[in-house]
Amino acid sequence: MRLALCQMNATVGDIAGNAALIRDGMLDAPLNILVPVTGTAVSRKGAELAIALAQGSRGRLAALYVAASAEGYAQNGLRGNRNAEQTQQVSRAAIDEIVALGKHYGVSVQGLIRRRETAQSAILREVRAGRFNLVVLGVSPRPGDQLFFGEVAADLLANAPCSLVFLTSEPIATAPRPADTQNDRSSHEDS
Numbered sequence: 241m242r243l244a245l246c247q248m249n250a251t252v253g254d255i256a257g258n259a260a261l262i263r264d265g266m267l268d269a270p271l272n273i274l275v276p277v278t279g280t281a282v283s284r285k286g287a288e289l290a291i292a293l294a295q296g297s298r299g300r301l302a303a304l305y306v307a308a309s310a311e312g313y314a315q316n317g318l319r320g321n322r323n324a325e326q327t328q329q330v331s332r333a334a335i336d337e338i339v340a341l342g343k344h345y346g347v348s349v350q351g352l353i354r355r356r357e358t359a360q361s362a363i364l365r366e367v368r369a370g371r372f373n374l375v376v377l378g379v380s381p382r383p384g385d386q387l388f389f390g391e392v393a394a395d396l397l398a399n400a401p402c403s404l405v406f407l408t409s410e411p412i413a414t415a416p417r418p419a420d421t422q423n424d425r426s427s428h429e430d431s
Contacts, residue, residue, distance in 0.1 A: 271299035274372040276306065276363050276392075279334035286378025286407045287338045293376065293405075295347045302350040302370060303338040305331040306362040360395040367402055376405045381412045 275290035277283045287303060294301035307327045335351035342349035356362035367375060375396060379389035388394065393406055 270294075271297040271374050272370070272372050273299055273301045273374045273376060274304055274363070274367055274370060275301065275338070275376045276304045276359065277334050277338055278305070279330055279337070280378070282378040282380050282407075282409065283334075284337070284341075284378065285409050286376050287341065289405065289407050290376040291338075291342050291345055291347050291349070293374070294342075295345055300350075301342060301347055302352055302366070302372070303335055303342075304352045304354065304363065304366055305334050306359040307331050307353060307355050308357075359392050360399075363392070363396060364399055367400060372402055374403045374405065375400060376407060379406045379408050380410055381408060387412065 271293055273290050273294050275283075275287050277287055290301055290303075293299065331353045335353060339349045339351050352366065354362045354366065356365070363375065366372070377393060377396065379393050382388045382390060389406055389408070396404055
């Protein structure tokens with residue numbers, strides 16, 4: 241399996257019993273899962289799925305929070321220790337939430353905080369260093385004619401040496417087909 245796109249409205253408990261179905265025979269061995277987290281609802285959904293997969297496969301799970309490096313702060317026009325302190329608090333809270341959630345389901349979660357210029361570079365570096373065979377990423381669809389989940393997801397899809405699961409709890413909008421657009425114009429002209 242290289243990529244799976246999931247739309248999720250289930251809970252960890254609903255998924256854990258069906259993890260073998262989700263894995264679809266990907267591996268007979270336990271999964272080695274990396275889940276990048278940001279503290280948002282969509283990243284939490286990704287973490288919930290990762291916990292269920294780790295539980296169902298008796299695998300290993302690490303949650304990764306990528307904090308901006310000093311260069312990243314400078315590029316965004318941010319300064320000083322106040323932002324670094326806030327970032328440290330946010331990153332620790334995001335990791336602690338996932339560790340606690342894993343503990344509730346009997347899954348040990350290793351919390352990782354890394355400083356890099358881009359989330360993509362930190363995730364790819366961690367995938368290789370930790371020999372992860374699966375990345376689970378909570379994503380939000382972006383508007384447009386083509387399905388797009390952002391630069392991080394696109395870069396992972398192009399460069400990750402492991403399988404990926406992109407999880408969204410939002411409906412994926414499809415662009416109208418030319419025939420639909422034509423029909424819409426006709427119905428508006430008739431009014």
